[in-house]
Amino acid sequence: MSKTAITPTRAENFSEWYQNVIVAADLAETSPSAGSMTVKPYGWAIWELMRDELDKRIKAEKVQNVQFPTLIPLEYFNKEAEHVEGFAKECAVVTHHRLKMVDGKLQPDPDSKLTDPYILRPTSETIIGEAMSRWVQSYRDLPLLLNQWTSVFRWEMRPRIFLRTREFFWQEGHNVFATAEEASADAKKMHDVYTKYMRDVLAIDSIVGEKTPEERFAGADHTYTREQIAQDGKALQVGTSHDLGQHFSKSFDIKFLGPDRKLQYAYTTSWGTSSRMMGSVIMIHGDDDGLVLPPSIAPYQVVIIPILPEQNEYARKIEKQFKDAGIRVWLDDSDMRSSDKMWKWIKRGVPIRVEIGEKEVTDNTITLTRRDIGKASKTTVPVKTAHSLIQELLGKMQSDMLVANTAFNKTMITEVKDLAELSKNLEKGKIGFFRLPYKETLAPEFEGLMEKYKISRRCLDEKDPSFVFVAKSY
């Protein structure tokens, strides 16, 4: 048995393995600003690639980016009691606007106490709703399709990097339509945009479907979700899309004059996904040697490692060849030992590793290894056409990773016919998702199972909504 770069391994302790991959890949760290994270350069570079590609796809749907304030007047939340009940109670509250030096220590200045406190946005439905009530006047103003990329704040008590932190990064889309049909179609369309994006770009296949009424977003008529399956079998909810009907337009008075000259309430949707996707990529693609990045979101798709400084010059020529071909490449000519360099980039999940030793220089070749399948892929190829081969391999790796994830998901879903069978499986420690008739979960005993095993309804099965998926979740 060869040793692994990450200890403990996934099998030994998945949760610790996750934290250690983040450290080993130098993605982020827990901030001394309690409960928040600092995203380090390598982590942020991955996020920028993820963000920019999703942004492009959102814009292709004719959505326009905007920016609303971070601070939301507390009174706005009073307009939306149900919404607040849902999730907005653990909020950062701004109550003062000045500091004062008292006995050599800075403190909030009592004279600067705000009559009306502000909340750091946990989501922006309320402040965007207020604007929409002014911006939307006529049917000609519709549809209005808006999105913003921002920080969001929820005072989480058990923070975990990328999955649950007091500040995280997301996009939130907010669309307004004249008709219920358009809003309903839009919520499903944005749901599909996410699903396709995650398949194409993150190489992650999701269990998709509608949330049950019990699990729906506060104020939504329909909530569509993507539930991804971590390697420990737990669900990762990554990206939801809500058909809000007239709920928010009524709370915030979003009305328009129709072509019929009648004033009527509009229909809205909202849809969002977040830096949680980073957690998902780690938990789904990572292995016992660390991160494994799909080529689409790898800051460096290829790393070139000269074994000795004598090979640096040859390596530089290859670096140029790859760069010219549009490949994101990094030449590691640092003075670390080549085996240390190798492990460094393995842990960081770089898709293709190119090693150059004396033999490669003599033969005018390079030796390359794919990160996802490792040694099995190790091969030596002529330099001349190496860039085309690399491009081909990157494409192949991207699609292979999706195929692997789809196959993995299949192994993680257990069909059960009723609560008794569900209970039996959970009792014997079976991990993963369970698929069962939704109506079974309406029996009172399900509450007890939820509590005992920390499971919940993840979503209805899109292919047959009389079935529901149940799992533990992050």
Added chain:
Amino acid sequence: MSKTAITPTRAENFSEWYQNVIVAADLAETSPSAGSMTVKPYGWAIWELMRDELDKRIKAEKVQNVQFPTLIPLEYFNKEAEHVEGFAKECAVVTHHRLKMVDGKLQPDPDSKLTDPYILRPTSETIIGEAMSRWVQSYRDLPLLLNQWTSVFRWEMRPRIFLRTREFFWQEGHNVFATAEEASADAKKMHDVYTKYMRDVLAIDSIVGEKTPEERFAGADHTYTREQIAQDGKALQVGTSHDLGQHFSKSFDIKFLGPDRKLQYAYTTSWGTSSRMMGSVIMIHGDDDGLVLPPSIAPYQVVIIPILPEQNEYARKIEKQFKDAGIRVWLDDSDMRSSDKMWKWIKRGVPIRVEIGEKEVTDNTITLTRRDIGKASKTTVPVKTAHSLIQELLGKMQSDMLVANTAFNKTMITEVKDLAELSKNLEKGKIGFFRLPYKETLAPEFEGLMEKYKISRRCLDEKDPSFVFVAKSY
């Protein structure tokens, strides 16, 4: 005299004109969340172009993007008393982390009061300093070049959109070096990156130089600035770069082991610019018909306006031709009257307006007008080569706007030999920048002039630092 699209005109009331251009171009609005702004789709699209181009140039300097938390523990500010004195007293303070329903109204839950309050970042020197003290251990970790794009919060009492709002958008760079020389060179280099970016991209020429000791950033050994001249003669400080010497490394204990095995303090720089650049573009390039955008940052570089719906099909072909040539183009085939469309896009500052009437369709031509010079540039050209001509004109307009700004700046600088002459000029209402020997401003009477005329030292003259520029400022 033809009427203008914006009233009042610049000459009548510059400050109101500014607000009205923002409304007429649909860039942003004052948010009901007091003191903040909401940036609307057209405004945010401009900002994204500005941001992405600057980001590219920053990355070309091998700087890596990161993301630090918005919330900074108050105790960090206590470590940096001088820094706080400088500008950090008007801060948003988070004191509670939960809401509670009391008598049907949400309020900060007294039980959630934080022992240690948090400040919404007014700048991130302190929290980044803390991280650097851990990330920097050896000379091999240097230089460490970091940047982040974030919101920042300062509790401004007289907010003005894009110039001074409680929340604004910026990038802040923070670099660490082993030697004083490197830090000093870096502060100047980033200063030059900004200056060049603003010339190339914003078509704005700046008065550049070092801040005098009186005006320097708190904690800096040297502060370099770009002061731009609004059309009313006031200074707009847009982008500063600070050589912080060992000031912050000593406060935050940023030390490294040198090649000589000695532990020593590092040297740091910080440099930032913000959404204030939007204000600068409006105040410098705008005219009495509204916004005028340099082509580089125009979301639509060309707008095509068919006079009648009959010309829509012809217009669509031209739209495609331009798109294929990589021009950012918008076809306005809405059902507004063509003159209304024309004014809409004039106010929004679209660089080139293409009008298509019956005659153009018959002759296979288009009629185009440049936004900056208007009627003088109106010309009818054959469709076949129109895209190349447009590309050429966009380049020409970009450089002409810079030339015009440079010429304008010259008319706005008055040489004065001493305080008496300065005073005489101010007394008779002379606007703009005044250049005089720096030592003159060290006389006690200068304080009185500063107060009376609301002027300040903007910067030393880079060409001859014994001279200083003095002006009113935004």
